[in-house]
Structures are given as structure tokens and as C-alpha cells.
Amino acid sequence: MTSLVHETDRSTLNAVLSAAANAAAPFADTAPTVRARALRVVADVLDAAVDELVELAVAETSLTRLRLSGEVARTTGQLRMFAAGLEEGSWFDAIIDTADPQATPVPRPDLRRGQVGIGPVLVFAAGNFPFAFSVAGGDMASALAAGCPVVLKAHPGHPRTSERTAVLVAEALADAGLPPGSFALIQGQQAGVDVLRDPRISAATFTGSLQGGRALFDIATSREVPIPFFAEMGSLNPVFVTPGAVAARGQEIAESYVGSFTLGVGQFCTKPGLIFLPKGHGLTDALIEAMSGVAAGRMLFDRIHTGHQHVRDTLLGHSGIEVLVQGDVDEGKVAATLLATDVPTLLAARESLLTECFGPTSIIVEYDCDDEAVQGAAAFTGNLTGTIHAESDDEALSGRLLNALRDRVGRLVWNGWPTGVAVCWAMQHGGPYPATTAPEHTSVGMTAMRRFLRPISYQNLPQQLLPESLRDRNVLGIPRRVNGRITTEDVSW
Amino acid sequence: MTSLVHETDRSTLNAVLSAAANAAAPFADTAPTVRARALRVVADVLDAAVDELVELAVAETSLTRLRLSGEVARTTGQLRMFAAGLEEGSWFDAIIDTADPQATPVPRPDLRRGQVGIGPVLVFAAGNFPFAFSVAGGDMASALAAGCPVVLKAHPGHPRTSERTAVLVAEALADAGLPPGSFALIQGQQAGVDVLRDPRISAATFTGSLQGGRALFDIATSREVPIPFFAEMGSLNPVFVTPGAVAARGQEIAESYVGSFTLGVGQFCTKPGLIFLPKGHGLTDALIEAMSGVAAGRMLFDRIHTGHQHVRDTLLGHSGIEVLVQGDVDEGKVAATLLATDVPTLLAARESLLTECFGPTSIIVEYDCDDEAVQGAAAFTGNLTGTIHAESDDEALSGRLLNALRDRVGRLVWNGWPTGVAVCWAMQHGGPYPATTAPEHTSVGMTAMRRFLRPISYQNLPQQLLPESLRDRNVLGIPRRVNGRITTEDVSW
Numbered sequence: 001m002t003s004l005v006h007e008t009d010r011s012t013l014n015a016v017l018s019a020a021a022n023a024a025a026p027f028a029d030t031a032p033t034v035r036a037r038a039l040r041v042v043a044d045v046l047d048a049a050v051d052e053l054v055e056l057a058v059a060e061t062s063l064t065r066l067r068l069s070g071e072v073a074r075t076t077g078q079l080r081m082f083a084a085g086l087e088e089g090s091w092f093d094a095i096i097d098t099a100d101p102q103a104t105p106v107p108r109p110d111l112r113r114g115q116v117g118i119g120p121v122l123v124f125a126a127g128n129f130p131f132a133f134s135v136a137g138g139d140m141a142s143a144l145a146a147g148c149p150v151v152l153k154a155h156p157g158h159p160r161t162s163e164r165t166a167v168l169v170a171e172a173l174a175d176a177g178l179p180p181g182s183f184a185l186i187q188g189q190q191a192g193v194d195v196l197r198d199p200r201i202s203a204a205t206f207t208g209s210l211q212g213g214r215a216l217f218d219i220a221t222s223r224e225v226p227i228p229f230f231a232e233m234g235s236l237n238p239v240f241v242t243p244g245a246v247a248a249r250g251q252e253i254a255e256s257y258v259g260s261f262t263l264g265v266g267q268f269c270t271k272p273g274l275i276f277l278p279k280g281h282g283l284t285d286a287l288i289e290a291m292s293g294v295a296a297g298r299m300l301f302d303r304i305h306t307g308h309q310h311v312r313d314t315l316l317g318h319s320g321i322e323v324l325v326q327g328d329v330d331e332g333k334v335a336a337t338l339l340a341t342d343v344p345t346l347l348a349a350r351e352s353l354l355t356e357c358f359g360p361t362s363i364i365v366e367y368d369c370d371d372e373a374v375q376g377a378a379a380f381t382g383n384l385t386g387t388i389h390a391e392s393d394d395e396a397l398s399g400r401l402l403n404a405l406r407d408r409v410g411r412l413v414w415n416g417w418p419t420g421v422a423v424c425w426a427m428q429h430g431g432p433y434p435a436t437t438a439p440e441h442t443s444v445g446m447t448a449m450r451r452f453l454r455p456i457s458y459q460n461l462p463q464q465l466l467p468e469s470l471r472d473r474n475v476l477g478i479p480r481r482v483n484g485r486i487t488t489e490d491v492s493w
Numbered sequence: 494m495t496s497l498v499h500e501t502d503r504s505t506l507n508a509v510l511s512a513a514a515n516a517a518a519p520f521a522d523t524a525p526t527v528r529a530r531a532l533r534v535v536a537d538v539l540d541a542a543v544d545e546l547v548e549l550a551v552a553e554t555s556l557t558r559l560r561l562s563g564e565v566a567r568t569t570g571q572l573r574m575f576a577a578g579l580e581e582g583s584w585f586d587a588i589i590d591t592a593d594p595q596a597t598p599v600p601r602p603d604l605r606r607g608q609v610g611i612g613p614v615l616v617f618a619a620g621n622f623p624f625a626f627s628v629a630g631g632d633m634a635s636a637l638a639a640g641c642p643v644v645l646k647a648h649p650g651h652p653r654t655s656e657r658t659a660v661l662v663a664e665a666l667a668d669a670g671l672p673p674g675s676f677a678l679i680q681g682q683q684a685g686v687d688v689l690r691d692p693r694i695s696a697a698t699f700t701g702s703l704q705g706g707r708a709l710f711d712i713a714t715s716r717e718v719p720i721p722f723f724a725e726m727g728s729l730n731p732v733f734v735t736p737g738a739v740a741a742r743g744q745e746i747a748e749s750y751v752g753s754f755t756l757g758v759g760q761f762c763t764k765p766g767l768i769f770l771p772k773g774h775g776l777t778d779a780l781i782e783a784m785s786g787v788a789a790g791r792m793l794f795d796r797i798h799t800g801h802q803h804v805r806d807t808l809l810g811h812s813g814i815e816v817l818v819q820g821d822v823d824e825g826k827v828a829a830t831l832l833a834t835d836v837p838t839l840l841a842a843r844e845s846l847l848t849e850c851f852g853p854t855s856i857i858v859e860y861d862c863d864d865e866a867v868q869g870a871a872a873f874t875g876n877l878t879g880t881i882h883a884e885s886d887d888e889a890l891s892g893r894l895l896n897a898l899r900d901r902v903g904r905l906v907w908n909g910w911p912t913g914v915a916v917c918w919a920m921q922h923g924g925p926y927p928a929t930t931a932p933e934h935t936s937v938g939m940t941a942m943r944r945f946l947r948p949i950s951y952q953n954l955p956q957q958l959l960p961e962s963l964r965d966r967n968v969l970g971i972p973r974r975v976n977g978r979i980t981t982e983d984v985s986w
Contacts, residue, residue, distance in 0.1 A: 025900060073598040090979065095940075097919040105566040109909060111919035116899065118932065221714040225874075225926045228933065381718075392955075402958060406609065407518060411950040414958070416602060425974060426590040426604035428950035433718045439611065439947045440721065447588075447948070454932045455940070457904040457921035462885075465895060465907070479979050481918060486583065486972050486979055 006159075007188030013195060019181030020120035020149040021200040026179040028117040028147040031468075032092070032476075035145055036083035038176035042136060043076035043083075045172040046165070053165060057130045060158040062298040067264065068130070075131040078138050078423050082145035085425075085446045089478025091115070091145070092469050093455070096482045096491060109460050112470040115453040117147030118228070119202025122195050124216065125155040125162065126207035127300055128267045134158065135165040135185065138423075138444055139205040139230075144173075146452035149182045151201065153192035157301045162187075192216075199225060203452060206231040207269070207443065209307075210356070210434050217437045230451050231437040232430065234356040235384040236273040237418045240373060240401050243278045244391035245415075253389055254283045257362075258290035260417040262336045265297035266360035267304065270385055270418040273356060274363045276376050279342075284324065287338060287364070291325045296333035299359060305334065308359030312337055315361065318352060320345035327360065336360035343372040350379055370397045377404035382432030382439065385411045385418035408432060410442070499652075500681030506688060512674030513613035513642040514693040519672040521610040521640040524961075525585070525969075528638060529576035531669035535629060536569035536576075538665040539658070546658060550623045553651040555791040560757065561624070568624040571631050571916050575638035578918075578939045582971025584608070584638070585962050586948070589975045589984060602953050605963040608946040610640030611721070612695030615688050617709065618648040618655065619700035620793055621760045627651065628658040628678065631916075631937055632698040632723075637666075639945035642675045644694065646685035650794045655680075685709075692718060696945060699724040700762070700936065702800075703849070703927050710930045723944050724930040725923065727849040728877040729766040730911045733866060733894050736771045737884035738908075746882055747776045750855075751783035753910035755829045758790035759853035760797065763878050763911040766849060767856045769869050772835075777817065780831060780857070784818045789826035792852060798827065801852030805830055808854065811845060813838035820853065829853035836865040843872055863890045870897035875925030875932065878904045878911035901925060903935070 008016075046053065054068045061068075085091055092114050100108040121143040126133035133139065135152055143150045154162035166185035173183055186195060196204055196219050204220055204227060206213050213231030220229035241253055261272050277283065299305040309329070315321055320341050327335030337360065346353050346365055353363070367373040374397075377386070386405030390398035405412055410431035421429055427445030430436045436443075441451045463471050469478060472491040479488055501509075539546065547561045554561075578584055585607050593601040614636040619626035626632065628645055636643045647655035659678035666676055679688060689697055689712050697713055697720060699706050706724035713722035734746055754765050770776065792798040802822070808814055813834050820828030830853065839846050839858055846856070860866040867890075870879070879898035883891035898905055903924030914922050920938030923929045929936075934944045956964050962971060965984040972981055 025896065028900070029896075070598045077598065088977070090974070095919040097915075097917045103915070105563045105570065106913060106915070108915045108917060111915060111917060113919040113921055119900070217719065218715070221719070222711070226710065226714070226930060228931075399958070403518065403522075406949065407521070407612070410948070411952060412954065413952040414954045416953050420599060422590075422596070422599070422601045422604060424590045424601060424604060425977065426588040426606040426950055428606055428948045430948070432947070437719060438721075440943075442948060450933075454925070455903070455921045455923070455935060456899065457919055459904060459906040460909050461905065461907045465892070481583070484581070484918065 008186040008191045013186060013191055016151055016184040016186060017195065017198050017200040019184065020151055023149040023179040023181030024117070024119045027149055027182050030147060030178065032086040032089070034177060035147060036086040038173055038178050039079045039083040039141060039145060041176045042169050042172040043079040045168050046072060046136060047076050049168055053131070053161065056161040056164055057158060060161055061130055061300055063130070071129060071131045074423065075136055078132065079136065079141050081423060081446060082141050082449065085449070086145055089469065089476055091446070091449050092478060094469050094478060094480035096470060096480055098483060098491065111457050111459055112461070112466060113455055113457045114467055114470050116456050118452050118454045120149045120151060120200055121452055122201045122204040123150055123152045124192060124204070124206040124208065125152060127155045127157040127304065130158040130161050131165070133207050135162050136169050138448055142448040143452045144182070146449045148452045151195055152183070152185050153195065154185055154187045159187060193219065196220060197223060201227065203228045204230070205443065205451070208233065210234040213437065228451065229437055230441055230443065232269065232443045233434055233436065235269055235431065235435045236354060236356055236380065237270050237383055237385045237387070238377065238380055239272045239275040239387040239389065240377060241275065241277050242390040242394035242397050244394040245389040246278060246281050246283065248391050250281065250283050251286050254286035255290045256417060258287060258294060260419045261362040262294045262360045263419050265299055265334060266336070267300055267358065268419050270421060272362060272387065272418055274365050276365045276367055276373055279366045279368050281366070288325055291336055291338055294336050296327070296330060296335040297360070298333050304358060308334065308357060308361065311355060311357040312359070312361045314352065315339055315357060315363070318349065320349070324364070334360060338362060338364065340364040340366070342366045343368065343376045346376060347379055354379065370400065373397060374400045374404055377401050380408050382435040383409045384429060384431045384435045385409055385413055387413040387416065387418055389415050410435065410439070501679040501684040506679060506684055509644055509677040509679060510688065510691050510693040512677065513644055516642040516672040516674030517610070517612045520642055520675050523640060523671065525579040525582070527670060528640060529579040531666055531671050532572045532576040532634060532638060534669045535662050535665045536572040538661050539565060539629060540569050542661055546624070546654065549654040549657055550651060553654055554623055554793055556623070564622060564624045567916065568629055571625065572629065572634050574916060574939060575634050575942065578942070579638055582962065582969055584939070584942050585971060587962050587971060587973035589963060589973055591976060591984065604950050604952055605954070605959060606948055606950045607960055607963050609949050611945050611947045613642045613644060613693055614945055615694045615697040616643055616645045617685060617697070617699040617701065618645060620648045620650040620797065623651040623654050624658070626700050628655050629662050631941055635941040636945045637675070639942045641945045644688055645676070645678050646688065647678055647680045652680060686712065689713060690716060694720065696721045697723070698936065698944070701726065703727040706930065721944065722930055723934055723936065725762065725936050726927055726929065728762055728924065728928045729847060729849055729873065730763050730876055730878045730880070731870065731873055732765045732768040732880040732882065733870060734768065734770050735883040735887035735890050737887040738882040739771060739774050739776065741884050743774065743776050744779050747779035748783045749910060751780060751787060753912045754855040755787045755853045756912050758792055758827060759829070760793055760851065761912050763914060765855060765880065765911055767858050769858045769860055769866055772859045772861050774859070781818055784829055784831055787829050789820070789823060789828040790853070791826050797851060801827065801850060801854065804848060804850040805852070805854045807845065808832055808850060808856070811842065813842070817857070827853060831855060831857065833857040833859070835859045836861065836869045839869060840872055847873065863893065866890060867893045867897055870894050873901050875928040876902045877922060877924045877928045878902055878906055880906040880909065880911050882908050903928065903932070
């Protein structure tokens with residue numbers, strides 16, 4: 001495969017960075033309503049261009065039209081969610097403590113706290129979502145919403161899609177009146193690293209492999225001025241099924257599990273990599289049967305294809321691993337693989353068996369008793385998700401599993417599947433390391449904005465010099481914490 | 494000075510870390526009301542022991558009884574603030590998005606998001622606040638409030654005060670029913686580094702010098718599992734005075750500025766290190782006169798004393814620096830030093846002149862015109878605070894200064910002084926690097942808790958397995974975002 005990437009040259013990078021640095025203050029100063037309008041203009045432009053964009057992505061990624069057009073809809077939905085959130089106003093986390101001359105041990109001045117954009121953000125686009133985690137994707141949308149210029153490093157897997165999207169976005173942002181320099185696309189691995197090292201960048205995001213994410217994190221944190229680096233990396237997304245759930249709906253679980261781990265040729269960060277079933281579950285035939293209905297699929301890029309085959313081959317040859325279905329490669333299409341083992345084998349070989357296999361491969365892990373199931377859950381480090389299938393007669397086990405997973409994941413799924421990440425306020429798409437480098441944040445959902453906001457307090461400022469959101473009169477009608485009470489009312493005296 | 498520190502030995506450290514790791518899950522599971530009660534018990538115990546604690550600190554630190562007893566009051570006030578905040582409940586940031594089968598592009602499951610303690614926190618105590626930033630200080634109080642076990646590395650400057658406070662705190666926490674291992678004190682520099690490297694620690698805080706903070710940050714971020722490291726380090730806290738303010742109240746500004754930078758022998762992180770005055774300000778006599786009223790004082794420790802003298806001597810001998818008052822050392826007591834220069838000199842020698850001089854030394858910087866004042870403001874990197882003294886006839890200049898400082902500080906002070914950090918919801922005590930390593934957080938005020946909380950989403954969980962705070966019935970009466978609206982009502986169907 002010939003690379004279509006034209007590495008952005010140094011003088012262009014320098015111009016991009018200067019423009020982003022110059023845009024930072026005016027962009028941070030734009031009214032939230034202006035940024036909301038800009039995000040909606042971008043969404044409208046992308047929706048209007050959906051056919052053209054999908055064709056480009058089909059040519060570059062091997063994803064289907066159906067999937068890609070759905071992804072464009074998700075992307076524009078995200079942009080509109082941030083627009084609506086900007087107008088609603090609680091992202092600003094306005095806190096007003098009026099002066100209290102009686103406060104002890106010392107009188108308290110008038111203090112008002114809000115948020116300001118952290119500065120230019122470098123976004124490393126993901127390979128597996130050419131729209132929703134790429135140009136105009138969640139990272140970029142949340143950074144723009146926060147008032148931060150974005151330098152987007154395109155993923156090499158879909159350069160033409162990225163470039164065309166970038167042209168549309170840049171035009172839309174200019175039309176909407178955002179400052180020049182608010183957005184630029186760059187291409188090339190070295191270009192990305194060079195920009196990450198540049199002092200004009202204030203934060204960065206990444207979605208991809210543990211190896212790549214950690215290398216960039218190390219660069220970001222060892223700079224003369226270290227910056228926040230939000231990497232979303234590998235995840236195994238374990239699933240636990242209790243005996244009661246097997247009895248009540250084993251067949252359905254077998255079918256939908258196979259559907260979940262093979263969805264999109266297994267190329268989702270929330271793909272379930274292991275499913276824990278009680279010994280004697282009797283679902284093996286149902287699982288093999290379900291596998292037979294899954295079509296082989298082409299993986300996104302050579303590198304992902306090769307990576308999957310490599311990890312899969314290691315698992316196939318691992319002692320204590322039984323091969324239920326060995327999916328082979330035919331004309332570049334990868335069929336799904338299903339393996340089986342038990343908890344003692346897993347615990348004895350955590351390092352090799354608890355390695356993400358990005359693609360359509362998953363492992364059934366049999367447990368002998370409740371204790372073994374819980375030991376299995378406790379063997380995991382940080383993950384994006386943990387899933388439990390249980391019925392009400394399994395409360396002892398499911399409660400213990402819930403506790404074990406609670407400390408290891410960002411999202412707990414009950415009687416469902418981790419694939420499918422809803423874009424809403426309550427979503428947490430993140431988790432302890434190595435799922436991410438920033439367990440306190442999410443890369444999906446409204447609160448993803450918080451990665452790019454920095455609090456600032458104003459002490460005794462005159463009304464007219466305060467940001468509009470912090471003045472006595474709440475002209476924007478946003479929720480504010482005024483002397484301890486959340487209200488949309490004016491500050492009264 | 495003979496060290497009173499007994500370095501905690503390795504086997505004790507291991508026991509402390511195991512106990513903290515074991516306490517993490519049960520502590521995170523304690524009801525917020527239980528933690529609130531525990532914090533109040535600690536506050537009551539410390540208030541009752543104030544005389545004894547102050548005597549110990551007087552012997553170890555050279556701070557006055559008045560200052561130290563005020564600091565104990567601030568410390569117990571902080572503990573009670575976190576207790577009240579835990580009960581109020583918005584720290585939990587509860588977000589409930591009920592299922593939406595009509596959502597596009599895909600139906601939305603029931604998603605409910607809350608916060609959970611990040612795990613055991615290592616707190617490096619500060620030297621300049623033997624109570625408020627030490628054992629039972631803000632870092633520890635906010636970590637305990639978040640439900641995180643605390644390992645507190647005592648500052649070598651006040652080991653006996655630390656040990657006695659720790660005994661009282663440990664007893665109080667046990668009485669209040671917190672799990673064993675929720676708190677332990679350790680001593681010694683190597684012990685602190687060893688614990689920071691230990692995988693059982695999930696986050697760490699530090700208050701002190703840039704050099705020390707950066708070295709520890711580098712350790713924390715280069716671990717196999719990197720952890721959030723919240724260091725509050727050096728700050729210059731520039732002050733800008735407009736011509737109008739000089740005309741209206743120059744004498745008062747001169748006096749209170751001297752009061753602010755010499756308060757506590759200049760040993761506050763918010764001490765104003767530089768004040769910008771318009772050329773021809775005519776306040777030199779008033780400043781020198783105010784300096785004559787300031788008594789020399791003993792600094793906290795030898796290392797701080799030596800450090801201050803070293804940086805001061807470099808400034809004294811710097812070309813372009815005029816010495817207005819050279820404070821000498823007499824019987825170990827340090828008199829205040831006042832220097833003067835102008836903006837061009839400052840800009841030409843940023844590296845050496847924009848170095849924190851921790852102690853009673855400050856520099857007057859004269860500016861020629863508005864542009865020079867703004868250039869001066871733009872010369873700073875990250876600071877905790879920036880201060881402007883202005884009158885309404887200076888709006889052009891003060892607006893420009895405000896914009897320049899906004900991107901460089903965590904708190905903007907108007908017609909006041911940065912020393913004196915109110916402990917309340919709206920406080921932001923933090924700022925861009927090198928003021929801190931985490932500009933998105935504060936180490937003072939209610940939101941300091943957020944450093945130790947990690948979001949978690951629950952998808953389709955049955956009511957009885959959800960945390961109480963996320964169930965349909967809002968029995969705790971806390972504010973929650975339910976389908977986009979902040980409310981204390983139950984979820985209705």
C-alpha cells in the first residue's frame with residue numbers, strides 16, 4: 001500500500017503553530033454562543049457533504065457505507081451536543097462566593113471562578129473512526145467547544161478523507177467567524193512529534209495503541225513545560241456471566257457476545273476480549289454455531305491486520321489455550337477466532353493472556369466457583385469497560401464482581417455489551433492506566449470538554465471587567481453556584 | 494540544627510502501603526456522611542489540642558503563636574468545609590441520562606455517572622504551613638473527603654509537630670470508624686521517593702520548590718503506571734499599578750505592598766515578587782519609609798534562609814538593579830530587601846530576574862508607557878496569581894493587563910493583595926506551569942477534592958446495585974443532572 005501522506009514540512013508547521021498561538025487568546029474570548037454556532041455550521045456542512053465524505057472513506061478504509069454514514073451522523077450529533085452544552089452553560093462551572101467580612105479566621109473577599117480554554121490543543125486522530133475520532137471528531141469538537149485552537153494530526157490510514165474534511169471544517173469555522181489559526185491539519189508521524197514538543201502547544205490527545213500512546217505521553221510529560229496528555233489506549237473489556245444468566249438466557253448471550261466481539265471486524269476499543277463463563281456452561285456449541293454466521297472482513301490497515309495476526313498467533317500457540325474456532329485469512333479477509341481457557345491458566349500467564357488482541361479474536365475463560373470468577377476480575381488492570389451478565393438469584397457473585405471491576409474500569413455494563421458508546425452527558429469513556437493516561441477524564445460525552453478547561457478565580461473584580469457569566473446579573477441564564485446554592489438567579493444583595 | 498527526622502524504614506513503609514491498598518476499596522465505599530463525620534471529629538480533636546500543637550510548632554518553626562493558632566483554625570475550618578461539602582453532594586457530580594430508545598444514530602441505554610476515589614494518595618507536606626499544608630492540611634483533607642487513603646510524608650522542618658498531629662488524627666479517624674490503613678505518616682526524603690515509586694500509590698501531591706516538585710513529577714510520570722502528580726511550586730505573583738491608582742492612593746499601595754511581601758518573612762507562595770509602577774510614581778520615599786517599619790524575622794529553616802540569601806545576592810549584584818533597601822541578616826533574623834529596575838532591563842534578563850526569591854525580597858519595575866506595562870505582564874510564564882491596582886480612568890490599560898495575566902495565572906486580584914488565600918468554593922489556588930504541574934486543578938478550596946476523584950458510568954444497572962446517589966429516589970437530596978436538568982428531585986418516569 002503506497003502511502004498517500006505528504007508529511008507537513010517544517011515551515012508549514014511553524015506557521016500553523018504561530019497561527020494557533022495567536023488565535024488562543026481571541027478564541028478563548030469568543031462568546032460560548034459564537035462557538036456553539038460555529039460547531040453547528042460545521043455539523044451542517046459535514047451532513048451536506050456526507051455522500052462525498054463517505055465515498056472517500058470507503059476508498060481508504062474498507063469500512064462499509066452504512067457504517068461510515070452512521071459515523072458521520074454520530075460526528076455531527078457530537079458537534080451539536082457540544083453546541084447545546086455550550087449554551088446550557090454548566091460547562092463553565094460558574095462559582096460565585098460573595099464577600100464575607102465575618103468569615104473566620106480571616107474575612108473573605110468576593111471570589112468568582114470560571115473556566116478558560118487551556119490553549120492550543122494537538123489532537124492525534126484515531127485510525128478506526130475516520131470521522132468520529134478524526135477531523136471534526138470528539139476530541140476536536142470538545143477542544144473547539146472549550147475555546148482552544150486545534151492542530152489535528154491526521155491518521156495515515158485515511159489522509160484524503162482527513163484532508164477533505166479539514167477543508168470543509170476550516171471553511172465553516174471561518175464562515176462562523178472564529179479567529180484565523182483556530183484549526184489546522186497536519187500530516188506525518190514526525191510532524192506530530194515535532195508539534196507535541198513545541199512550547200506553543202498546551203495539551204494533546206491521542207487514541208490508539210498502548211505503545212504509541214505511552215511514547216507520546218513520555219514526550220509530553222518530559223517537555224521543559226510538561227502538558228496534559230490525554231491518551232485513550234488499549235482495553236480488554238472483560239465480560240462476566242453468572243450461572244443464573246447462563247441458565248436464563250445462555251443462547252442469547254452466546255449469540256450477542258459473538259456479535260459484539262466481531263462487530264466492525266473487532267476493531268473497537270470496547271471490543272470484549274474475554275468472557276468468563278461458569279464451568280459446564282454448555283454454550284460451546286451455541287458459540288461455535290454463532291461464529292459460523294460471521295462473515296470474514298478486511299481490517300482497516302496493514303499494520304492493524306499484521307498486529308492482530310501476531311497477537312492471535314501467540315494466543316493460538318499458548319499452553320492451556322484451546323482453539324474453538326480458528327479464523328483464517330482468505331484474500332485479505334480475516335475470519336473470527338474463538339479460544340478457551342480457565343482462570344488458573346489465565347492467572348498463571350497474565351502477561352501474555354491479558355494482552356489486547358485488536359481484531360475479531362476473543363477468549364472464553366471458565367471459572368470453577370465464585371471465588372475464581374472474582375479472582376479473574378481482580379487480575380485486570382485498567383480497562384475502559386467491565387460487563388456483568390447476571391440474574392437476581394446471583395446477587396452474591398454479581399456484587400463481588402461489581403466491586404472488583406469498579407476499581408478497574410471507567411464504565412460498568414449490566415446485561416449488555418460494551419461496544420456502542422452513547423454520546424451523552426453521563427458517558428465515561430476512559431479508565432485507569434493503561435486504558436488511558438488520565439483516569440479523571442473522558443474522551444466521549446459532554447464532559448470531554450473538561451480536558452481543555454482551566455479554572456480561574458477573579459478576586460474583587462469590578463462587574464464590567466468580569467466575564468459575562470460571572471456578573472451579578474445572570475444574563476445568560478446559566479446554572480451557577482452562588483454562595484453554596486446552585487441557581488440560575490441573579491446574585492442578590 | 495540536628496535533624497529530628499527518623500527515616501521510616503522499608504518494612505514499615507511496606508506495611509503502610511499494604512494497609513493503604515487494602516483500605517482503598519472499603520474507604521471508597523464509605524458513605525459520604527461517614528467521611529464527613531470523620532473530618533469533623535479530626536477538626537474537633539485538633540481544636541481541643543491547639544495549645545499543645547502550637548507549642549510544638551513554635552519550638553520547631555520560629556513562627557509566632559498568633560500565626561500558628563490562626564493556622565490551626567484555618568486547618569480545622571478546612572476540614573469542616575469538606576465535611577459540609579460532602580453532605581451537600583455536588584462533589585459527586587451525579588449525572589443521570591435515562592434510556593432513550595429514540596436516540597439517533599443509536600438508541601441510548603440508561604447511563605448514570607458518579608465519582609469514586611482514585612486510590613491511595615501520597616501527600617508531601619509543605620514546610621511553610623506546619624498545619625494548613627501539612628498533616629491534616631488541605632491536601633490530606635481533600636483526599637480523605639474523596640475517599641482515598643492518605644500516606645503523608647512529613648516535612649523535615651517540623652517532625653514533632655507532624656508526629657503529634659498524626660497521632661491525634663489517626664486516633665480520631667479510627668474513632669470515627671474509617672478503615673485501618675486510611676492514614677499513615679512517614680518521614681524521610683528517600684522514604685517519600687520510594688513510596689512515590691510504589692504501584693500501590695495512585696496519585697500524589699506536593700507543595701514546595703520548582704526543583705523538588707519537578708523531580709518528583711518526573712518520577713511519578715515515568716513509572717510503569719504513571720500517576721497524576723499535583724505539585725504546587727514557585728510563583729512570582731506580579732502586581733501592576735496603573736497611573737490612576739498611584740494618583741488616587743499611592744501612599745496606601747506602597748504601605749500595603751510592603752506589608753504583603755514581608756508578611757510571614759515573605760514565606761508565602763503568593764508573596765508578590767515584583768510590582769510594576771509607572772515611571773515618575775514618586776512612591777520611593779513612601780516605600781522606604783514603610784520598609785523601616787518592618788521587623789527582621791527568622792526564616793523557617795536553614796535551607797530556606799540560605800536559598801533566599803543566594804537568590805537575593807544574585808539580584809543585588811545584577812546589572813540594571815538598583816538597591817533601595819538592602820536588608821541584612823542579624824542574629825539569624827532577615828530584614829526585608831527592596832530593589833528597583835525597569836521593564837527593558839527585565840525583558841533583557843528574564844531568566845535571572847524572573848526567578849522566585851522565596852523570602853522578604855521584592856522588585857519594583859518601572860514602566861514607561863502602557864505598552865511597556867503590557868510587555869512586562871506578557872513576560873511571565875505560569876503564576877498562581879496576578880494583581881492589578883487600577884482606577885476607573887485606567888480602563889484601557891487595566892483591560893490589556895487583565896487579558897495578558899488571564900492566560901498566565903490561576904487567580905486575578907483586583908485592588909488587593911495576593912497573600913491571604915480564602916478557603917472557599919470559588920478559590921483557585923493553582924496556575925499554569927511552573928506554578929503547578931496541573932493547571933486544571935486547585936490545591937485550596939472545595940474543588941481541591943476533584944484531584945482525587947475518577948468518574949465511573951453505570952450502564953443499565955439495577956437500582957439496588959447503583960450507588961445510593963444515582964438511584965431514582967434521591968434519598969440524599971443532592972443536586973443531580975437528570976436528562977440535562979440540574980435538580981434535587983427524584984427521577985420520574
